[in-house]
Amino acid sequence: MPDDLTTYAENTWCPGCGNFGIFNAFKNAVKRLEQEDGINRNNILITAGIGCHAKIFDYLDLSGFYSLHGREIATAQGMKLANPSVTVVAFAGDGDAFGEGIEHLIFAAKRNADITVIIHDNGVYGLTTGQFTPTSPEGFRGPSTPFGSPEEPLNPIKLMLSIGATFVARGFSGKLKELTDVFYQAMKHKGFSFVDVLQPCVSFNDTYKLYNSKVEVLPQPANTVEEAMKLAEQTEKLPIGVFYQTQAPTYHEKLLGDLNLATQRASREQRWESIKALLQQNV
Amino acid sequence: MEKELFTFIAGGTAGAGIRKAGAVSGYIFTRMGRRVFEMEDYQSLIKGGHNFAVVSSATYPIKSHYMRADLVVATDKRSYDIHKEHLNDGGIMVYNADAMKDEAVPNGVGLPFTTISRKYTNSELRLGVGAIAVLAVAIGMSKEELAEVIRSQYRDAENNINFAMEIYDAAAPQLLGKFTLKKTNEKPLPMISGNEAISLGAVAGGLDFFCAYPMTPASSILHFLAAHAKDFHIGVMHPESELAAINMALGAASMGLKTMVASSGGGMALMEEAFSLSGMAEVPVLAVLGSRPGPSTGVPTYTEQGDLRFALNQGHGEFPRVVASPSTMEEAFYLAAEMLALVQEFQTVGILLTEKHLEESRMTVDIDPAKAPWGEPIMYQGGDEKYLRYKITEDGISPLLFPPSDQVIKFTSYEHDEYGIATEDPNMIAKMHEKRARKQETLVKKLMQMHTVNVFGHGEPVIFTYGSTTMSVLEALHHVNMEAAVVQPIYLEPFPTWEFEKFKNVEPIVIEQSVMGAFETLIREKTGIRAKASIRKYDGRPFDPEELAKQIKEAL
Numbered sequence: 001m002p003d004d005l006t007t008y009a010e011n012t013w014c015p016g017c018g019n020f021g022i023f024n025a026f027k028n029a030v031k032r033l034e035q036e037d038g039i040n041r042n043n044i045l046i047t048a049g050i051g052c053h054a055k056i057f058d059y060l061d062l063s064g065f066y067s068l069h070g071r072e073i074a075t076a077q078g079m080k081l082a083n084p085s086v087t088v089v090a091f092a093g094d095g096d097a098f099g100e101g102i103e104h105l106i107f108a109a110k111r112n113a114d115i116t117v118i119i120h121d122n123g124v125y126g127l128t129t130g131q132f133t134p135t136s137p138e139g140f141r142g143p144s145t146p147f148g149s150p151e152e153p154l155n156p157i158k159l160m161l162s163i164g165a166t167f168v169a170r171g172f173s174g175k176l177k178e179l180t181d182v183f184y185q186a187m188k189h190k191g192f193s194f195v196d197v198l199q200p201c202v203s204f205n206d207t208y209k210l211y212n213s214k215v216e217v218l219p220q221p222a223n224t225v226e227e228a229m230k231l232a233e234q235t236e237k238l239p240i241g242v243f244y245q246t247q248a249p250t251y252h253e254k255l256l257g258d259l260n261l262a263t264q265r266a267s268r269e270q271r272w273e274s275i276k277a278l279l280q281q282n283v
Numbered sequence: 284m285e286k287e288l289f290t291f292i293a294g295g296t297a298g299a300g301i302r303k304a305g306a307v308s309g310y311i312f313t314r315m316g317r318r319v320f321e322m323e324d325y326q327s328l329i330k331g332g333h334n335f336a337v338v339s340s341a342t343y344p345i346k347s348h349y350m351r352a353d354l355v356v357a358t359d360k361r362s363y364d365i366h367k368e369h370l371n372d373g374g375i376m377v378y379n380a381d382a383m384k385d386e387a388v389p390n391g392v393g394l395p396f397t398t399i400s401r402k403y404t405n406s407e408l409r410l411g412v413g414a415i416a417v418l419a420v421a422i423g424m425s426k427e428e429l430a431e432v433i434r435s436q437y438r439d440a441e442n443n444i445n446f447a448m449e450i451y452d453a454a455a456p457q458l459l460g461k462f463t464l465k466k467t468n469e470k471p472l473p474m475i476s477g478n479e480a481i482s483l484g485a486v487a488g489g490l491d492f493f494c495a496y497p498m499t500p501a502s503s504i505l506h507f508l509a510a511h512a513k514d515f516h517i518g519v520m521h522p523e524s525e526l527a528a529i530n531m532a533l534g535a536a537s538m539g540l541k542t543m544v545a546s547s548g549g550g551m552a553l554m555e556e557a558f559s560l561s562g563m564a565e566v567p568v569l570a571v572l573g574s575r576p577g578p579s580t581g582v583p584t585y586t587e588q589g590d591l592r593f594a595l596n597q598g599h600g601e602f603p604r605v606v607a608s609p610s611t612m613e614e615a616f617y618l619a620a621e622m623l624a625l626v627q628e629f630q631t632v633g634i635l636l637t638e639k640h641l642e643e644s645r646m647t648v649d650i651d652p653a654k655a656p657w658g659e660p661i662m663y664q665g666g667d668e669k670y671l672r673y674k675i676t677e678d679g680i681s682p683l684l685f686p687p688s689d690q691v692i693k694f695t696s697y698e699h700d701e702y703g704i705a706t707e708d709p710n711m712i713a714k715m716h717e718k719r720a721r722k723q724e725t726l727v728k729k730l731m732q733m734h735t736v737n738v739f740g741h742g743e744p745v746i747f748t749y750g751s752t753t754m755s756v757l758e759a760l761h762h763v764n765m766e767a768a769v770v771q772p773i774y775l776e777p778f779p780t781w782e783f784e785k786f787k788n789v790e791p792i793v794i795e796q797s798v799m800g801a802f803e804t805l806i807r808e809k810t811g812i813r814a815k816a817s818i819r820k821y822d823g824r825p826f827d828p829e830e831l832a833k834q835i836k837e838a839l
Binding site for chain 1 (some may be wrong): 474486534
């Protein structure tokens with residue numbers, strides 16, 4: 001359904017794709033931020049990696065930067081540092097964030113960059129026709145692993161908890177209300193927020209039945225990282241919701257203090273004076 | 284006789300304060316109204332090995348160090364062994380007698396540097412102070428003048444002054460006033476490195492955000508800007524990798540910041556995908572490429588011009604980009620500002636190509652920050668129903684607008700329509716290619732109005748060179764008082780072919796620091812001009828003007 005958050009771009013996700021759930025939940029969360037928190041959508045900026053997930057950049061009528069595969073989290077951090085008054089959301093695939101660009105995910109969490117990262121975690125490279133990803137189960141058969149993946153999948157929630165991410169959550173694209181709520185909280189969180197969204201790929205990795213039978217809503221976040229770790233280790237049931245949240249100073253505050261680089265730049269004349277003073281010290 | 288040109292070499296292990304001694308000697312010469320060029324030769328290690336600083340000063344605007352010295356202070360045996368070959372006629376070797384006990388030393392003045400330094404804490408670190416004390420004696424400075432220099436240039440001044448006075452007393456009987464240096468009435472000029480010049484030029488040109496991962500010889504840009512970030516009200520970040528650096532810089536640029544990154548060949552190779560992104564998304568960024576001998580890890584702390592082709596061909600796909608290379612520290616200052624302005628106007632990547640020799644050598648400069656160019660991007664002034672990030676225009680430049688805004692602004696790595704939505708439409712793909720190609724034409728027209736090629740001197744022979752090698756060539760010609768026309772393209776992409784029309788019938792000598800002659804083949808490819816002779820150096824060391832002058836004469 002076209003609405004004022006949707007562009008004219010033709011939507012080419014497969015019918016039934018989990019990306020629709022993420023798309024709709026995100027739009028709902030933006031509207032809720034506008035209504036309940038007075039945050040204007042003009043101040044919500046997006047980035048995306050490359051893959052099926054990233055088409056959300058073309059579908060959402062919001063400003064931002066359609067980045068490179070694996071680099072969307074770096075791009076997002078540059079945008080936030082440039083002007084900390086905006087809310088920046090990076091959409092990433094599991095191949096982007098846990099494969100090609102895992103360094104940026106880890107360091108964004110480590111430094112508590114004040115951005116939100118949303119992973120469209122479908123356990124498969126859809127757009128390149130079905131190869132295994134860092135979150136595919138061992139034994140996953142795809143064109144690059146015809147006899148089954150020999151690798152154990154990584155656990156994104158545990159990874160983020162161990163690095164000290166200040167907001168760690170999991171969502172399911174099939175549970176719109178809960179997903180909207182997690183996105184809303186993630187964008188409101190001051191500091192690094194991470195949402196791993198379990199997402200079926202109807203063409204290459206259809207996990208609807210599996211997730212529908214396993215997903216269980218967390219009543220509240222864990223009180224400690226250790227408790228959250230235990231929740232993240234569960235495999236019989238897959239908890240969704242906020243696993244852990246804490247408050248810490250953000251990266252831009254620690255690096256720049258109150259300085260807004262985009263709105264408080266030094267004038268040309270001020271620059272000349274500082275340069276002259278510095279050269280004079282050299283004489 | 285008063286000396287116009289004077290060269291001082293201080294040598295020792297890493298950790299002996301040799302680099303500092305080089306800088307402090309420069310300070311002494313500048314205060315005599317002399318011009319200074321200092322080259323630091325150091326190895327890729329923290330302690331031990333062999334470091335030396337060569338500091339040449341003169342009463343004219345000197346453009347290179349000389350490898351033959353009037354005074355050498357060798358604080359260890361290795362320095363003696365290496366630099367005994369580097370003495371001028373009448374040059375004096377002062378060596379550390381404690382390090383040479385069992386050696387037959389035919390020439391020179393031995394001083395017990397180590398014995399004296401052991402009376403003080405951190406004794407090894409003080410050896411460089413000892414070299415300064417020897418210099419002070421040899422050029423006839425008084426003890427009071429020496430103490431004042433140490434007080435203003437060194438920490439722990441009291442101990443350093445006491446140590447220096449002991450060295451002074453030990454050296455004076457044999458060395459006092461051996462050299463008289465000609466002074467001038469010129470005001471003392473500041474001495475800065477090429478990397479400091481690039482940093483300051485970028486700041487003067489409007490730099491807001493610098494992001495880099497350390498890599499020699501570019502790292503000192505990061506260090507310098509990080510140390511002065513608060514003075515300039517800029518952001519400086521050292522992130523997890525070069526990939527992060529360039530992508531963060533592009534993210535920040537999409538918000539309207541003027542951004543710069545810097546690295547050497549290996550780091551640039553990692554950034555290359557994002558240079559292509561800059562071309563497609565039309566987000567400006569200036570990248571400093573500091574060359575060292577390659578390929579691969581190569582020789583990290585030495586110099587070469589082997590990255591010319593690499594710089595010209597950065598980024599997959601076809602898009603406009605600017606590559607230019609400065610010849611001197613002063614030119615580096617203004618060029619950094621000018622290129623920052625150009626990349627804003629043309630919304631693409633610029634590469635400031637330079638070498639370790641320019642980046643880490645230090646030179647007296649006469650810089651006026653108010654003369655640095657300043658460029659703002661062409662901004663959207665309204666008028667369309669909706670803002671179009673990639674509006675198709677006649678000159679290929681689509682006016683910019685930065686978030687946050689009441690308009691939606693979509694930057695993208697995909698081929699796109701005017702609004703910024705990915706497209707596979709053949710008509711749109713061709714139109715966008717043509718838009719960027721027209722931007723290239725506009726860029727060429729702009730460069731045709733700018734100063735893109737330096738021509739020094741006149742007559743024959745004609746010498747083509749570029750980058751910091753230009754300084755070596757000019758100093759070599761000055762040294763032997765040889766007439767020549769030296770042609771140095773500052774801009775290398777787009778290549779200023781129009782400026783070479785007047786040279787189409789000359790047979791130049793081409794001088795560069797490259798084994799395969801990348802510059803010579805570029806000249807031939809772009810202008811059809813064939814070299815009569817080539818002078819190439821590729822041992823990691825910059826040219827010595829005396830040697831180079833001989834080679835030029837041989838090539839005639």
